[in-house]
Amino acid sequence: MPRFCANLSLLFTDLPMVERVSAAAAAGFEAVEILFPYEENAAELSRALKASRLKLALINAPPPNYADPEGPRGFAAVPAAKDRFRSDFRRTLRYAETLGVERIHLMAGVAEGADAAAVFADNLAWAAATAPNRQLTIEPINSDDMPGYFLDDFAVAVAVLQDIGAPNLSLQFDAYHAHRIIGDVIGTWNAVAPLVGHVQVADFPGRHEPGTGVIDFPGFFAAIDASGYDGWVSAEYHPLKSTEAGLGWRKI
Numbered sequence: 060m061p062r063f064c065a066n067l068s069l070l071f072t073d074l075p076m077v078e079r080v081s082a083a084a085a086a087g088f089e090a091v092e093i094l095f096p097y098e099e100n101a102a103e104l105s106r107a108l109k110a111s112r113l114k115l116a117l118i119n120a121p122p123p124n125y126a127d128p129e130g131p132r133g134f135a136a137v138p139a140a141k142d143r144f145r146s147d148f149r150r151t152l153r154y155a156e157t158l159g160v161e162r163i164h165l166m167a168g169v170a171e172g173a174d175a176a177a178v179f180a181d182n183l184a185w186a187a188a189t190a191p192n193r194q195l196t197i198e199p200i201n202s203d204d205m206p207g208y209f210l211d212d213f214a215v216a217v218a219v220l221q222d223i224g225a226p227n228l229s230l231q232f233d234a235y236h237a238h239r240i241i242g243d244v245i246g247t248w249n250a251v252a253p254l255v256g257h258v259q260v261a262d263f264p265g266r267h268e269p270g271t272g273v274i275d276f277p278g279f280f281a282a283i284d285a286s287g288y289d290g291w292v293s294a295e296y297h298p299l300k301s302t303e304a305g306l307g308w309r310k311i
């Protein structure tokens with residue numbers, strides 16, 4: 060079975076962020092991800108992670124809260140926001156240092172066209188060269204959930220990763236988005252697995268726990284194991300009831 064990680068922006072949300080860390084450890088997770096840690100006290104969060112012996116697998120680069128439906132969705136592919144992307148990235152590196160983050164997800168933002176594609180490639184190459192010791196990811200996100208999001212296509216993600224060819228830049232594979240963008244989660248996984256650095260899971264419809272919808276998670280987890288991927292598989296879903304009541308999927 061893959062190694063599972065808890066997304067603390069979506070799980071254990073009845074608790075303050077710092078307390079979600081020990082709740083994840085008590086539920087048997089060995090790693091967590093936090094999409095928006097920027098409103099938290101980084102030193103306090105770091106102490107909580109150490110006390111629970113949990114790794115922080117992933118954070119998103121700012122802006123701080125993409126949960127705001129009106130808020131920006133990152134800037135990596137936004138031509139007018141090149142300076143903003145780069146200053147945000149430097150800020151992320153400071154958080155990553157304090158928190159001991161394993162991977163940083165660089166969000167593309169709302170943009171389209173040839174200029175956006177060129178700026179995206181340029182910003183990613185710059186970020187990978189600026190932080191050669193940090194692992195960075197990009198994630199195709201379906202445009203029904205995030206209208207206008209630049210990176211809504213696995214082929215575009217694969218092409219840019221292969222063009223840049225940086226060893227610290229990889230694909231973030233979210234099974235929920237793969238289902239909504241392409242439909243065939245396992246086939247898509249088998250085509251891109253060597254490029255993947257981080258995995259997230261939620262079922263469709265509803266974006267709830269694996270096993271609550273139509274995605275073949277036993278088959279997907281078997282495909283992950285067969286591919287040799289040994290990174291984290293993160294629970295990035297909205298619990299149907301309570302977080303604890305919905306954790307049985309880890310044994311399916």
Ligand SMILES: O=C(O)C(=O)[C@H](O)CO
Binds near residue numbers: 125200236
């Ligand atoms: O939308 C997703 O699936 C993500 O992983 C983004 O990081 C959300 O911010």
Ligand SMILES: [Mg+2]
Binds near residue numbers: 198233259295
């Ligand atoms: Mg995701």
